[in-house]
Amino acid sequence: MAAFTIHPCFPIFSTINNPKLFQSSSSSSRFQCKLSISSNQEPEPLYSTVKSFAPATVANLGPGFDFLGCAVDGIGDYVTLSIDPNVHPGEISISDIIGAKKLSKNPLYNCAGIAAISVMKMLNIRSVGLSLSLEKGLPLGSGLGSSAASAAAAAVAVNEIFGGTLPAADLVLAGLESEAKVSGYHADNIAPCIMGGFVLVRNYDPLDLISLKFPGEKNLCFVLVNPEFEAPTKKMRAALPKEITMSDHIWNSSQAGALVAAVLQGDVVGLGKALSSDKIVEPKRAPLIPGMDCVKKAALEAGAFGCTISGAGPTAVAITDDEDKGREIGKKMVEAFMVDGNLKASAVVQKLDRVGARLISTVPR
DSSP: OOOEOOOOOSOOOSSSOOOOOOEEOOOOOEEEEOOOOOOOOOOOEEEEEEEEEEEEEEEEETTOOTTTEEEEEEEEEEEEEEEEETSOOTEEEEEEEESOTTTTGGGGHHHHHHHHHHHHHHOOEEEEEESEEOOOOOOTTSSSHHHHHHHHHHHHHHHHHTSSSSSSHHHHHHHHHHHHHHOOOOOOHHHHHOOOOOOEEEEEEEEEEEEEOOOTSSSOOEHHHHHHHHHHHHHHHTTOOOOOOOHHHHHHHHHHHHHHHHHHHHHHHHHHHHTTTOOOSSHHHGGGGGTHHHHHHHHHHHHHHHHHHHHHHSSSEESSSSSHHHHHHHHHHHHHHHHHHHEEEEEEEEEEHHHHHEEEEEEOO
């Protein structure tokens, strides 16, 4: 069982340059990084065991490459975290991983472990040891924020077992440290995974996040179709163009603006139209996913308001405002993957997750 010791002399966020924490600005939906001085006081654990959940996410949303994402309800990862007298004080171990044999149990090389270590550093945990069990509800390399979900669930679990003193924005930064080591320094998955809803990453230095509130009375459904095909993030990023034309830049910028406006107005039709309009990233990645172009066409012909690649793929995501209609759209997309890509695929219809990563059960000490 691999473990990692958190020494008192370690600086907070030792692997991040110019470490910063978040502080909410005058707008409740805006979060900016501020320099932070950590407290030396170690909180007492409130629970012996906690269980947390973190949802799937759809990043990019078409023209919003690396700066737009949203959380999707109903599917995600679970973390069970316990105070463990068999683990040395100040250490964390990964005792079990369910649903993903490839993942390392060494916390230094596991998304959940990295995020958990980061939160332990923030809280200066030195007197108790923790054991962590990860249950993967998301397939690896699916384009649904699998690594972010593991990191978010672990970050929330560590924070909550010690009383939940850290705000969500701090947990985003802890999760971002995990993302940086695994899939790159981008927050379009980890931010909505922890914060819920739609999130726009306005800036990375300093990290500046804007929560986009989709109207509660509006119905928004995501049709997620996952083929049996692996699309490694590194390979999908290598396909991106090195240069783009001014006309494509203007087009994508205007469509990203239209997408944000549609989210704030609850305009599902407009959201789908903008989501389908990427001229920079999707045209380069779609040919690497067998049948993707035909899957998108099938979704639109079946009545979807829009369709694109979720994250780096291979999952395709379509937008509608009706669950029954979404199931019909998903059926047509699955058929297209088989006919045109020779790939088996599965489809689910889920709604927007407005809460983000959260605690779902506790056992008192």
